[in-house]
Amino acid sequence: MIIYGSLVSPFVRKLLAYLGEKGIAFELKGVGIADPDPGFRAASPLGKMPAMEDDGFTLADSSAIIHYLEAKYPEPALIPRDPQERGRVIWWDEFGDTVFAACSGKMFFNRIVAPNFLGREGDLAAAAQAEAEELPKLLTYLESAVPASGFLVGDRLTLADLAVASPLMNLRHCGCGVDAAAYPKIAAWSEAILSRPSLAPWIAKEERMIAKVLAPTS
Missing domain, CATH: 1.20.1050.10 (Glutathione S-transferase Yfyf (Class Pi); Chain A, domain 2)
Structure with a gap:
């Protein structure tokens, strides 16, 4: 799994913390505003960060990525079922x-x-x-x-x-x-x-x- 984003973004920071709490392995590729990195642009055509590439599946926006990952890796649950x-x-x-x-x-x-x-x-x-x-x-x-x-x-x-x-x-x-x-x-x-x-x-x-x-x- 590859995560694209900048460390100083609150949305990237939230996602990195989530991944750490879940124990999900990933590679962080640093990108900035209007970054032309082709992998980032493929994962996030509008330039929104963070973006993710997971075995060919791409997605942007921290909350969207987290809901995807919570469904794929339900334990430990960070979004309660109640x-x-x-x-x-x-x-x-x-x-x-x-x-x-x-x-x-x-x-x-x-x-x-x-x-x-x-x-x-x-x-x-x-x-x-x-x-x-x-x-x-x-x-x-x-x-x-x-x-x-x-x-x-x-x-x-x-x-x-x-x-x-x-x-x-x-x-x-x-x-x-x-x-x-x-x-x-x-x-x-x-x-x-x-x-x-x-x-x-x-x-x-x-x-x-x-x-x-x-x-x-x-």
Whole structure:
């Protein structure tokens, strides 16, 4: 199995964590925005990442890939079979992929990606607005929703945890980590998820890459 994507994408990060938790072997091929790699383009004609090639079968979009893999490799289940828990996991996956990733993306893209990877000025006003107006509302909601179990759904890790924790890493790259005093439940929960063996090695690679890009040139 080949996965195409960039380590700093929250959607790629979510998928890599899922694969790690499931114990599924894969090869990661790094690609960037508008990458002409023919394998990536064949798997994702619209350039959406991550993309996958699995024994000739291709698919793009992290959630689509994960639902495919969950059907192919049902154990350990990261999408519960219980109807209510399953519905809640799908909701959290949608939350992480849409409003939460969109908010963190405004900061990460405009402050990190645009100036350092694309060589153009980012929209810093949009990033500042997202940080000041959008992010507090989302974090307040998430703080109220993190249960005592330490997992978003049920009493064990699910896709919900991976999907929502992943965009938090992009916030951390921007220097906007979660304030533990203001959001203690999010801080404890996200630290536990992001430090799991399925995520920690990839995050370490990300941090080295970001640090290298941001390092001042002589």
